[in-house]
Amino acid sequence: xxxxxxxxxxxxxxxxxxxxxxxxxxxxxxxxxxxxxxxxxxxxxxxxxxxxxxxxxxxxxxxxxxxxxxxxxxxxxxxxxxxxxxxxxxxxxxxxxxxxxxxxxxxxxxxxxxxx
Numbered sequence: 615x616x617x618x619x620x621x622x623x624x625x626x627x628x629x630x631x632x633x634x635x636x637x638x639x640x641x642x643x644x645x646x647x648x649x650x651x652x653x654x655x656x657x658x659x660x661x662x663x664x665x666x667x668x669x670x671x672x673x674x675x676x677x678x679x680x681x682x683x684x685x686x687x688x689x690x691x692x693x694x695x696x697x698x699x700x701x702x703x704x705x706x707x708x709x710x711x712x713x714x715x716x717x718x719x720x721x722x723x724x725x726x727x728x729x730x
Contacts, residue, residue, distance in 0.1 A: 618636060618637055618638065618639050618640075619634045619635060619636050619637060620634075620635050620637050620648060620659075620661070621633065621634050621635070621688070622635065622650045622657065622659050623688065624650075624652065624657060624672055624676050625676070625681075626673075626674070626675060626676055626677050627677065628673075629672070629673055631670075631672055632688075633657075633659070633667070633670050635659045635661070635666045635667050636666070636667075637661050637666065645703075645724075645726075646661065646662055647660075647661070647662050647663060647720065647721040647724075647726065648660070648661055649661075649712070649717050649720070649721075651711045651712050651717065652672065652674070652676065652711055653711035654674050654675070654711070655671060655672070655674065656669035656670060656671050656672065657669065657670050657672055658670075660714075660717045660721075662721055662724065663717060663718040663720075663721030663722075663723075664718075665714065685702065685705055686698040686702050704726070704729055706729055
C-alpha cells in the first residue's frame with residue numbers, strides 16, 4: 615500500500631476512468647474489506663464498510679466487448695500491469711448496486727461473512 619491509497623477503475627468501449635481513494639496505512643498481515651458499487655450513474659468506494667470520498671459519476675454502462683474483467687491489477691498492454699501485492703479472498707459480483715447498509719453487513723465489523 616505505498617502512498618496509502620487504493621484505486622478503482624471502470625470502463626466501456628468509449629471511456630476508461632479510474633479514481634484514487636485515500637485509505638489508512640495497511641500493515642502486513644491485516645485483512646480489509648474493499649467494495650466498489652455502481653448504480654448506473656455513480657460509483658462509490660467503501661473501505662472496511664465505510665464510504666471513502668464522494669460518489670464519482672461514470673457514463674455507463676460498464677462493458678468491453680473484447681477485454682477481460684481484471685480484479686487486483688490494472689489492465690495494460692502486457693495485458694495486466696501493476697498487480698496487487700497481496701491476497702484477494704471472497705471476490706464477489708452482484709447484478710445490482712449494493713446499498714450502504716448491505717456493504718456494512720458484509721464487512722460485519724471486520725469479521726466478514728460467508729458468501730453463498
